[in-house]
Amino acid sequence: MRKKLTAGLMTTCLSAATLALLPAGSAQAAEMMCSPGSQKYTWSTVSKSPVVTHRKAIEHYTDGTVVKTVSAQSVTSITASVTATSGVEVSGNVALASLSGKVGLELKAEGSKTKTTAESIQHRLSTRGKYVLYAGTMKTQGYYTQFRCDRGTRWVNTGNYGKAISFTVATEGGLRCGTSVPAGSLAAYAKRYC
Template sequence: MNKRIAAAAAGTTLVASALVAVPATTASAGQLICDPGSRSVSWVSTSHSRVLTHEPKGLEKEYTGGKKTYTRTVTHEKTLTSTWSVTAGASAGFSVAKILASLDAKVEGSYTHAKGHTTTKSITVSDQLTKKGRYWFYAGRLQASGYWQGYRCDRGTKWIKQAHGTAKTYGALVEGATRCGEKVSSKSIASLVQKKYC
């Protein structure tokens, strides 16, 4: 079964300090444990899920087999946003790119590193069918969110909590068609479609 996956969102170079583990204790006198003034992001909790951004569209009747390309229009169902917020503390030294890149590295999948939202338009999905069965055309994305804490390195001897907040983001568009009963990854958008519509 052929599936087309849109190109993954462009990656943002990870700032090394964003992924440094925050030590539990401060350093001994004169010992440096971090670069003075650097920032680090730590995640208290994260989650990720699969989301159908467009309502799946099935064929009018069961496909009889043979190699043929079908096209269906799927209507918009849900808009996803990519953003971050500071619940408390000073946000200086932290940015949307740093926070979302760190979230991307923490959870499974590949996500956008910039603020934005998904399309609200209906889209056309095409796929080549080969086997007899009932098919559903779909479009969806991965979504991730989490609660973060930001730390600043003070004179190189200890990490000081500077800010905390929430963040959420989404991945590249995944579209195609899935046949009811075919084997697909349990972590795929196609699996979500089968569970809801087959």
């Protein structure tokens, strides 16, 4: 019995000695789950929708194929922006970078705006009928909640929340009215102007 007790005490002492010899930094690093002071955003009600920013309706009833260049007027403008809880400062570009990762699109930085002057659009007209030439983008928006890393051990809700809006690269094109186009595409949205 005394031998078992002695052996147990020796094992305990050796374990304690081993722990004491481990570098303090190693033990702390193992406990870190985030970088102290860093921030992250969680998103809800995120949406993506095509928006036509410029359009021009034309008709083609001449024989043969014609390449037409038109000056399409601006009909809608989008500004990338981030709103926050009253009195709170939030880095708009950091929030939009987070939203960009969420939706898998390259979004424009805060303050960016779609072109408000006329857009020159070229399209080949080969079939008789009415056409809509257009330019547009994918508008993205969502509501965020901000979290801060507390001493590297947990994420803490800062109580800061708000809304972010942005858009991706511009796209242009043309369609003959009556043509079938994919649902949810920019062309499908442009068909309403036929």
